[in-house]
Amino acid sequence: MSGRLVLGGAPLGQPGDVGPRLRAVMATADVLAVEDTRRLHRLAADLEVTFTGRVVTFHESVEQARLPGLLDALASGATVLLLTDAGMPSVSDPGYTLVRAAIEAGVDVTSVPGPSAVTTALAVSGLPVDRFCFEGFLPRRSGERRSTFTALADERRTMVFFESPHRLADALTDAAAVLGPDRQAAVCRELTKTYEEIRRGGLAELAAWAAEGVKGEITLVVAGAPERVVELTAAEIAAAVFAEEAAGETRKDAIRAVVTRTGLPKRTVFDAVVAAKSP
Known part of the structure; x- marks a missing residue:
């Protein structure tokens, strides 16, 4: 057995x-x-x-x-x-x-x-926790870190990372450069231990604090991207769909692509296409 x-x-x-x-x-x-x-x-x-x-x-x-x-x-x-x-x-x-x-x-x-450091940090971060993603340890090199943050720039879920204390300031600086200095975050240090510390604020503010030196095990929680507000006329929406079709997409896939790219409701995009096709 x-x-x-x-x-x-x-x-x-x-x-x-x-x-x-x-x-x-x-x-x-x-x-x-x-x-x-x-x-x-x-x-x-x-x-x-x-x-x-x-x-x-x-x-x-x-x-x-x-x-x-x-x-x-x-x-x-x-x-x-x-x-x-x-x-x-x-x-x-x-x-x-x-x-x-x-x-x-x-x-x-x-x-x-x-x-679990992941869920513990989420719970005390003060950031939305209804949806989140765990990204593990950040890359060691600045260029790779910035590429990681760039790929996550439109991520709407709250993000959790692990980071070493001696790289924290540089990681926060890179995050601020890519995601914006005011993107809210929480640095959770030494969770549940004697010298536990939760530092909350914008990425740039946290980077300045971390530059003074940080010790201990670090879990970093970063707010997701804010909802995008796209202001397009019906004619512009329809033109975007027609451009997708001209590139070889079906009408259905073209509408889906524009919905994904703009964040607009599917009905809004569909109505704009119908209106543009109407005599």
Whole structure:
């Protein structure tokens, strides 16, 4: 019989944020695959948990090498607990490759839900959270970062990024240059920890603050793009549709393209085309 892979949500800072289920799985798991063994021992001490399972490291540089052994353990019926340093495994942390391999091998994959820097930062940011996207770590180089922000310039959802403290000021400067200095954002530093700090404001204002130096783990939340207000006459709308048709699009696809580009209601675009075709 195959075993079970359990993804454990580790605390972001406060050990008390995890519940009794994680304690129980830590104590009973046959194998504990962890990003950092020192953090495992510290967490076990904080939670007053004694684990008897075999401990193996599972971080980016050994992830591929560890897969065969962990899959063998799962195939033999073992319960494998995967723990990263903080938050949920595989969310910009090691784990995705093991999850995919376990699923493909027919192994049961489950989780002990726990803290997440992404949703925690969203909740305290003060920005809209009804729709959001997570973009992971920003590129290290300024040119690549600006390209990333350019691609996201029209994203309407609130965006969440991870960033290192020593690159934060430059990242905020690039964001302000592309998205605008007044685009609202929140820098969430050391979430749930002793020196937690949430700094809110425009991108340029936050960049100036970060230039003085920032320490700790950073989650950056940036407001989505404001709704575009496009002012076009009916004749201009129809002309845009006809231009799409002249380029080879069908009438239906041409209308869809103009709706997407302008943000105008489909009925408005359709009526403009009908009016332009009427004698």
